[in-house]
Amino acid sequence: xxxxxxxxxxxxxxxxxxxxxxxxxxxxxxxxxxxxxxxxxxxxxxxxxxxxxxxxxxxxxxxxxxxxxxxxxxxxxxxxxxxxxxxxxxxxxxxxxxxxxxxxxxxxxxxxxxxxxxxxxxxxxxxxxxxxxxxxxxxxxxxxxxxxxxxxxxxxxxxxxxxxxxxxxxxxxxxxxxxxxxxxxxx
Ligand code: ATP
Ligand code: MG
Numbered sequence: 001x002x003x004x005x006x007x008x009x010x011x012x013x014x015x016x017x018x019x020x021x022x023x024x025x026x027x028x029x030x031x032x033x034x035x036x037x038x039x040x041x042x043x044x045x046x047x048x049x050x051x052x053x054x055x056x057x058x059x060x061x062x063x064x065x066x067x068x069x070x071x072x073x074x075x076x077x078x079x080x081x082x083x084x085x086x087x088x089x090x091x092x093x094x095x096x097x098x099x100x101x102x103x104x105x106x107x108x109x110x111x112x113x114x115x116x117x118x119x120x121x122x123x124x125x126x127x128x129x130x131x132x133x134x135x136x137x138x139x140x141x142x143x144x145x146x147x148x149x150x151x152x153x154x155x156x157x158x159x160x161x162x163x164x165x166x167x168x169x170x171x172x173x174x175x176x177x178x179x180x181x182x183x184x185x186x187x
Contacts, residue, residue: 026166042113051068054099054119
C-alpha cells in the first residue's frame with residue numbers, strides 16, 4: 001500500500017469527492033472568516049490549501065497571516081490596500097491581474113485541494129479580470145479542486161456558476177455605533 005504522504009494530490013483527493021465552487025458574499029461580516037475556517041478544516045485533513053487575497057496589501061499582518069505563518073499555510077496578499085468602505089485606487093489593477101495569473105496556475109495545476117480567492121469579487125466587478133475568463137478556468141479545473149471566492153457584490157455569473165452560495169446579511173454591526181475594528185475579531 002502506498003503511504004499517505006507519498007500519494008499524489010489526485011490520489012488523496014479521489015477519496016474526497018467532487019470539487020465545489022463556494023461563494024461567500026453579502027454586506028454582513030463573516031465572509032473572509034468563513035473561508036478561513038474552511039481553509040483550517042481542510043488543512044486539518046492534510047489537504048493542500050492556499051489563500052490568495054486580492055485588494056489587501058502585501059504587507060498585511062493580520063491575525064490570519066500570523067497564524068498561517070505559524071501553521072505553514074500558504075497565504076499571499078497582493079493588492080493596493082483596502083477596506084470595504086474606502087475607495088479603491090486604480091493601481092490595484094496590475095496587482096490584481098498578477099495575482100489572478102498566480103491563482104489560475106494554482107487552480108489548473110491540480111496540486112491543491114482548496115484554493116481560496118479572498119475579495120475576488122472586486123477585480124471582476126471593476127473589470128480588471130473578465131468574468132468569462134474566471135468561469136472558463138473554473139470549468140476546466142481538475143475535478144477534485146475546491147475553489148472558494150469571497151467579497152461583496154459578487155458578479156451574477158459567479159453566483160450562477162457556484163455550487164454553494166452564502167449571502168451574509170448584516171443584522172447589526174458595532175462599527176455603526178462608532179466602535180473601531182478589534183484585533184483578532186476584525187483583522
Ligand atoms: P471578516 O473578514 O471579518 O470575515 P468580511 O470578509 O465579511 O469580514 P469585508 O467586506 O471583507 O468583510 O470587510 C472587511 C473589514 O470590514 C473587516 O474588518 C470586517 O470585520 C469589517 N466589516 C465587515 N462587515 C462589516 C459591516 N457590515 N460593518 C462594518 N464593518 C464591517
Ligand atoms: Mg473579507
